[in-house]
Amino acid sequence: MPHGRKPDRRSVATRNRIIQAYIDLLADTKPEYISVQDICDLAGMHRTTFYRYYLDLDNIERDIEDSVLKKFSDILDNTPLDDFITGRKSFLRKVSETINSDISFYSKVLLVNQRVNFIEKINETVANKLKETIADKTDLSNEEIDYIFTFAVAGRIAVYRKWILGGFKQSEDTISNILDKVSSKGFDIFLN
Secondary structure: OOOOOOHHHHHHHHHHHHHHHHHHHHOOHHHHHOOHHHHHHHHHHOOOHHHHOOHHHHHHHHHHHHHHHHHHHHHOOOHHHHHOOOOOOHHHHHHHHHHHHHHHHHHHHHHOOOOHHHHHHHHHHHHHHHHHHHHHHOOOOHHHHHHHHHHHHHHHHHHHHHHHHOOOOOOOOHHHHHHHHHHHHOHHHHOO
């Protein structure tokens, strides 16, 4: 497809069928045991169709990762910095809704198969975006900013990871409230 041209709906639908078949296979199979033929069989298509969109399975994973990283980047682009720094529920709610809107992806791809490197990429994307924004609004050194955001972002990702692994038993609102409290007031708020 020529650069800059928007893909047609049928191409997007086919690409989505391939991705969904891959994600569905991950529920029961480790990535290294999934073949292109497995994906084609589940998606109801020929291998030539698969290869029209992807060179190999690594390309599917990169496409999925890029899509998720873009979602988190878009959330950050559309959230005032203060909402993240103070842990306001509006930011946390957007993240919770994003995760909850695609439970199969987050539970199967990220966590069932222990995609630690991908979780680190999300962490790095969020931290870098925030560091860019805050650098000119503080007297902290870059090293101090690194430590602060490593703590803040890693802690939030750990909470979301626990929520996903726990099967989304708590509501989005409950998770957002917990993160809001600990982000704005620290752990002391939970000690009576």
